Amino acid sequence: MRKKKSLREEFYCAGRLRSCPVYDLHGHMGPVSGIHLPDCQVEAMVRGMKKAGVAKLIFSHHAALMAPDIGNQASEAAVRKYPDFFRAYLAFNPHYPEIFQQEISSWDNKIFAGLKFLADYHRVSVADERYKIAWEFAEVRKLPVLLHTWGGSSYDGPEQIRQVASRYPDCPMLLGHSCHGEWKKAISLVREFPNIYLELCAVLDERGILEQLVEAVGSERIVFGTDFPWFSYSYYIGAVLDARITEEERRRIFSENAERIMSGIKR
């Protein structure tokens, strides 16, 4: 009888995982000031996703995060054009609550899958009163919130996350970058709060961290994310395939956890 290929063998041979859909829960789109991103336009991103067999990307357009005068309409336009590939996080900027009020008045579940907070850049703590309007909107609807989180940050470090995690227990919180560098505190948060998940963007360029996270909290609370079009799918999927974890754990990270968190994420 022919032996079943491992996921690693599958990806080496085909450049995609035919037996395991990959959901990327942390993406962006469009240009960004500090980096030349060769494949950041929507068509190039769709090509990149098709090539690597990525089933769906949940993203926030850089304009939605960095250019309030353009805002979330950039994300919306991309989802409308390629609904099979994308859903968006509605980016919330605490300096412009009036824009958020206006945008949520026409909230469309087919376009948006959750909210995105980028507190380190907007320089307001996620535990600050100014985030309340967005947290409450997400809490009531049980919407996932993807937060940029970074070790040592006074805006979205582990301490700030601890404060909001207990305040909004019905809101699934995806810790983008897993409180980068403060891995033990990220692990503690997962153990303490059932609504917290770790996300792998900027984690996988360092060998061994994923293994530590899986060993400490299990694979059920870890989701795959890439910052795409910042990071390459082949590189990031390759890192998960190279990590010393089991095939079941890989499948949870690539697919099953995202499916559980994001209802309706499938094409």
Added chain:
Amino acid sequence: MKDLVIWDANIVFGRSFSRCWEPITSTRQLLQEMDRYGIEKVLLWHIAQLEYSASEGNELVSKLVRKEKRLAGCWSLLPPITGEMESNFLEKMEENNIVALRLFPEQHRFLLRRRVLSPFFDEVVKRRVPVILSVKWGLSWTTIYDFLEDYPELSCILCDIGIWGTNRYTWPLLSSFPRVFLESSLLSLTAGALEATVRKFGAGRVIFGSGFPERYVDAAILDLVHAQLSTEEKKTIAWENLKKLCSWVKL
């Protein structure tokens, strides 16, 4: 799983004093890992060259690579004026299967300038010994630019170029200095950057490296294997460029 021959230009051996990563601690272990990933040959250095002593670390590298054909080594260089390096340095490189140099000016506390390194370094350039500069270890882009202005003919591999896309730093160097090469591991990290760099400068300017054991080897290999490049371009990056660079060396 793949047909591509691979030579890896960026592997560090040994235990770091801060245990930043799970180390490779024996030749046997390294060869096993190379077999797992299908890597035919590696160009390695030892962490002790950086963290302890350049000359003692060089000796550790020599011991590793002297008898194993699949391994080649890098020695670390200090400013000649303090007399800390071996006499007949370049000749001894050849005896010890050392084919490249690594410089760590921040940790070894010297300046990457002609005033510091010449006339010895003129000989390094003349003999076309590749010099590997790792951006990871505190080298600023300004320092790299100034250094290459001092030695425009230098064969230089820029490695560990940074995790946040660095094309705006690296492309002007590729454009200005024909013997500058990019090690691929962190170039591959940015979506489409490997392909974009090859489209602009050709496959002859990128050299495969993994950054193992600090980074995942499959990640770097898979980005190359499945890049939107021709088979010839992939071969050029995977091993031919490093082989060519080593063949230029006249020790």
